[in-house]
Amino acid sequence: MRKEISKDILQKLFTTMLTIRTVEERVAELYSEQEMKCPVHLCTGQEAIAAGVCSHLAKDDTIFSTHRSHGHCIAKGMDLKPLVAELYGRTTGCARGKGGSMHLVAPELGIPGTTAIVGGCIPLAVGAALSSVLQGKRGQVSVAFFGDGAVDEGTFYESMNFASLKGLPVVFVCENNNYATNSPQSARQPAVPIVDRAPAYGIPGVAADGNDVLAVHRAAGEAIERARNGAGPTLLEFRTYRWKGHVGPTSDIESGCRPADEHEEWLRRCPLDRFKAYLREKDLLSQHDMNHVTVEVERLVNDAIEFGKKGPFPDAAELYDHVW
Ligand SMILES: Cc1ncc(C[n+]2csc(CCOP(=O)(O)OP(=O)(O)O)c2C)c(N)n1
Ligand SMILES: [Mg+2]
Numbered sequence: 001m002r003k004e005i006s007k008d009i010l011q012k013l014f015t016t017m018l019t020i021r022t023v024e025e026r027v028a029e030l031y032s033e034q035e036m037k038c039p040v041h042l043c044t045g046q047e048a049i050a051a052g053v054c055s056h057l058a059k060d061d062t063i064f065s066t067h068r069s070h071g072h073c074i075a076k077g078m079d080l081k082p083l084v085a086e087l088y089g090r091t092t093g094c095a096r097g098k099g100g101s102m103h104l105v106a107p108e109l110g111i112p113g114t115t116a117i118v119g120g121c122i123p124l125a126v127g128a129a130l131s132s133v134l135q136g137k138r139g140q141v142s143v144a145f146f147g148d149g150a151v152d153e154g155t156f157y158e159s160m161n162f163a164s165l166k167g168l169p170v171v172f173v174c175e176n177n178n179y180a181t182n183s184p185q186s187a188r189q190p191a192v193p194i195v196d197r198a199p200a201y202g203i204p205g206v207a208a209d210g211n212d213v214l215a216v217h218r219a220a221g222e223a224i225e226r227a228r229n230g231a232g233p234t235l236l237e238f239r240t241y242r243w244k245g246h247v248g249p250t251s252d253i254e255s256g257c258r259p260a261d262e263h264e265e266w267l268r269r270c271p272l273d274r275f276k277a278y279l280r281e282k283d284l285l286s287q288h289d290m291n292h293v294t295v296e297v298e299r300l301v302n303d304a305i306e307f308g309k310k311g312p313f314p315d316a317a318e319l320y321d322h323v324w
Helices: 007-033 047-054 070-075 080-087 121-134 148-152 154-166 213-228 260-267 271-281 287-310
Strands: 062-064 142-147 170-176 205-209 234-239
Touching (some): 007 047, 007 070, 007 080, 007 213, 007 271, 007 287, 047 142, 047 170, 047 234, 047 271, 062 121, 070 080, 080 287, 121 154, 121 170, 142 148, 148 154, 148 170, 154 170, 170 213, 205 213, 213 234, 213 271, 271 287
Parallel strands (some): 205 234
């Protein structure tokens, strides 16, 4: 029997998704001012995965993510101010303005650092899981978020192999948006569903609709519980779509990288609109309460932008500080 999801969790899922959406939309809007000097890979349209997975994580569980990590970090509890300040390259940013969008970090919140090396975050998550086992931290879980492009890399298979061998508390979360930069999955991989590669390593593989936050929440909950209970890793594959282009605020349609009708079709599957309709229909959150949350989220995002824009730039004298 399916467990009921509490009203508190439902509201948290809504707030998290809306926060991610609002941050990404504002970044897209402000990017043309050219005050954010780093590239930005936006996750608009993919919010349900970050929100659904992270809703099960405790502060000391760790997440590892990619070049497209704003949503994961927000869902794991990163404050918006140091996140946005990092995009503006200020010392008030989470990496003191030296990392930019692709190198977000907050170790105290279980975000040891995001990395743009495709496939790189997967073995890092396995390493964190191994480390927690060796240190006797029972029940601690690590999660790797990565795209379908990372499945082209050897690290994905090596990581599943080792994690399975050692029964490590790690959850592999593949956000399959069908594209690695501009290459569709069919141009890069044989037609074997990603999720079906897990059983070859003795790992359960579960696929769910990545634009349905409740489906994500359910699948992730089971996988994370398995990991916490010492039953080993799981591979989750969530099908989704990024609304923006690979990098930056445009959609890549104008440059002919993907078809407009495909894009429109996925806009109609908006994870946030779907969840709002569900909450209204089931009388779980009134329009009045949604409006209230929206106003509050907008206030937080505006404050973060104001904070981000006014911090000092790193001094040239600290160029080699905090760098390995
Ligand atoms: C090892 C490596 N190869 C190539 C690149 C260039 N690159 C950056 S993002 C990307 C595509 C990643 O696609 P996917 O993993 O599906 O993530 P998405 O962008 O769709 O979220 C590529 C090839 C890189 N950063 N690292
Ligand atoms: Mg992809």
